[in-house]
Amino acid sequence: MNANLPELIVIIPLIGAFLITLAATVHGKLCFPLAAAILTGALVSAVGLLGRVLAEGVVEYHLAGWRPPWGIGYRVDPLNGLVLVVVAAVALINLLGTRPLVEKDFGDRLGPFYTLYVLFVTGLMGIVVTGDAFNLYVLLEIAAITGYALIGMGNPQRAPLAGLNYIFMGTIGASLYLLGVGYIYLVTGTLNMMDIAARLPALAGSRLVMTAFIFCIAGLCLKMGFFPLHAWLPNAYSHAPAAVSSLIAPLMTKVMVYVMIRIMLTVFDPGFTFGTMGVSRGMVWLAVAAILGGSILALGTRHLKRMLTYIIVAEVGYMVGGFWLGNRAGISGAALHIVNDAAMTLCVFLAAGTFFYKIGGESIDDLQGLFRKMPVSMAAFAVGGLSIIGVPPTCGFFSKWYLISGGLAAGQYAFVGALLFSSLVNLALFFRIFEIAFFEPFQEHHGAHGAPAGTARQEAPLQMLVPLVLTALGLVALGLYSGDMVSRLIEHAIPAGIV
Amino acid sequence: MEDLAANFLTKYNYWAFIALVMIGFYAMIVKRNLVKKIVGMNILQTAVILFYVSIGAKRDADLPIIAHGHGSASHAVHAADYINPLPHVLMLTAIVVSVATLGVAIALAIKIYRQYGTLEEDEIGERIRNA
């Protein structure tokens, strides 16, 4: 059982997804408990696997016993062990926290919805766990295709078009990545990541390798919505159904950043990535543009989810920029931010879903009086917002700390400036919302008795509140344990050559 | 000039794949009709598949089926006699992926058509603005 953990992580949700379809033919009510059981199983396996990695070091697993380079190998080190836990945990919490939303929107289509949901998670888990470059492409597309379908299930006015545009961009991204893998295969004759890594140093000067590198990077940047290739992201995420945005927004971009770190550090050699290619500076500057652009675009919208998606564009800039700083602090910050950003994005999107469920509006102006109407959800949203601003001891502060110290150490002051600027913009963004929720509708203060009209308490159901509040508390817990996370997990995943 | 011509003739498969990729990109970026974009997307994916399939090819090589199978262990198997089967196998998966993508894309296009009665992006945009 324990030996097969890497496989179980993918197999459980894969088989489970089809079981859900079967269960739906019996009764729609069966789908949710089944999905919850499957994702709990996946989370337990992921935690068990991380425990094993901590105890034994890197875990290798050969599917069906075929040894690499012939078979597909799964390889789990501390970094992807951690990301696996994050993916499974976010998927499970979101599943539990959005049940009323899903039943409201998809009451007649629970089977397809939960099947796609679990398949999407399968794809992401596979991407993270696999050690095979082509297998990664296939899983990437499994996650992407289910993601397209989930997004397309949203608001019929806008979601299908947003989904279709996402398909176009996603397919271009995946095709570019596939081309890159093709070139690598052409020169190395293998698809196993470790095998490629062993052969590439001998070919470092090859133009083909460089071309492969460029294709991989371009494809991944498209997939993660890295500025200026982000245009598809805000539409796709903000028009998706509420339960889907809070699944895809925390996970998809973060997993793509993980893939970038994996390909750039494990497949290509760090010396090649940061040295020979000479793209680091350019990437950091693009990240600066991403952070500034995302922040400013976020200021320009009053649609809550859309604003949050622009913040994601900026956050992707944080991670990509941090990684391309090429030093230990920067890469640690990027890796830590994968975890932290997933958690805080989940928190604010879950809260947005909760507001939508009770209020129905999606503009920030609909949030009037919400501190009074929904104090608990609003408090959780506030914690998420503070984390995105970067207030200690929430987790967002700590990744920013690593990123800024990486930027200072690398002498990339523009990046440091952009991070601070974006913190301030986030402050403005979230306090704009807090102000609306706190002050409006305005009231006469002296001698005012009781609440103004229309602000009676109407908190969301408990099954939405509990996961939301747990996520918010998790942000503080992640912050307090970030020192451990870096020293016990992330540090070990960064090659020793990087200082 | 001769170099270029020789390059073109010996590596015609790559040129073909590049041409197809460009056609696909062109359709996806320039065309304003959603179905044309979907077609472009499919051309792009097919081009990548073509690239993979062509890199497995070898001159004077055969299908990778060992004809003199059982009981003829004395015959050595020369890799040069057979085309590389791996890229072809990979592309079976890629084809499945591209079909699935196409399916989802067309499904969404149908949804859009039902909503707006058109597949021209400009007209859809106008209707969204007016709504």
Place this chain on the structure above:
Amino acid sequence: MYDIVSVKPLVAVLISLLAVPAIVASRSPNLREAWTFLAAALKFAVVASMLPAVWRGAEIGCTVARVLPGVEIAFRVDAFGLMFALVASFLWIVTSAYSIGYMRGLNEHGQTRYFSFFAVSLSATVGVAFSANLFTLYLFYEMLSLATYPLVTHHQDQEARSSGRKYLLYTVGSSIGLVLPAMLVIYLLTGTLDFASRGILAGTTGSRTLVGVLLFMFVFGFAKAAVMPLHSWLPAAMVAPTPVSALLHAVAVVKVGVFSIVRTITGIFGTDVLSSLSLGEPVLYTAAVTILAGSFVALSQDNLKRMLAFSTIAQLSYIILGAALLTPKGVTGGMAHIAMHAFGKITLFFCAGAIFVATGKKNISEMAGIGRRMPVTMTAFFLGALSIIGMPPCGGFLSKWYLVQGSLQAGQMPILVVLLFSSLLNAAYFMPIVYRAFFCPPEQAAFAERLGEAPLFCVAPLVITALISVGLLFYPQPFFRLAMMAAQKVIGM
């Protein structure tokens, strides 16, 4: 690492935080306020229980979590921190009583929220006082900014909204924009953020320019200290209910600002490094400008609370000035001024609030003859004003005396002149109020000849603080001895 390892500092910080659920869950207002009193009393008791050990020169501390390499969330109680914590936690008890009189007297809404965030603010204040390193200090500093936001904007009207915006922009904006990067640079230079008695920058390869820039990033970045030009949030924050202005914007929040500046000057930069680079002077003159400008603006104010706010801006810079003198007496005077000014200024704010509760008046011009209506309040106001001016028989005299001696020690004659002139200005804006309150001709008086004090819960606290202000001149302990111990540690005698 610590002389005495104890969780007492952590307990002291957490008590008021733990009271919040109890305050929120209370069914009746009386029960709710009972919780506040209980928490305040316990908090003061825990803080005071650390006094004997610190009095002997020991330091009490504990480490909570290691969050970054070389950086922990940790507490360390030394003389300076304990002095500040004693002031803040004692005044919380008094202010709680005053809050009851004020909030119920005016029938304010949202009192549960008010008392909850008050408790959180006090947690953060004591957290700052007990921080063992710059990171912990920053954490509680930010917590304080955010916890006071709902208090400043308590009235939830347009004015509160714009003031709240200004408040956040200045306090959080400057801490993210200036303190955070400065802290990271210090961390990269030294690999630690722990406060050391002689600073941690000694021996690092920082040029004078770099150290100077960092120093000013802290001086301006801790905008709660209201050093000009980052002062204008403080008058704006006066839209808050008066108890908030009294405890937070005369004691806790603003003193956290100056406390943080003094801590970084002494614990991070170190007095030796600053005097060898002669970086004390720029800070000194920045503070001097704030002192004079603040006092001048205070002269022209008609709204009593706004006037007090500008007076606070000026007085806060006394403390920074004291630390920047880099002489033993100057540092002692600056640190002691935290306590002395606190008792005097909180009395004045209590009086302003009591006048508002009893008569609804906010402006000085409307207060002629009010001494006959509210003699107790105005007598207390007089004593508080004397303390701020720095005249006997009030404690403010003592700290000012040390500041004057400190500037003599440092040979800074201009600063001496600034200090004396500023005292004159203080007298010029306080004394006319007192004079007109008691001695204005009956035909100009705005009030009928009858006694009408504010409710007992309002009056009793201000009498207590006024008496303490007087008492501090004759028996300035433990505050003065703690300030001297702290100064001795950071600069020697």
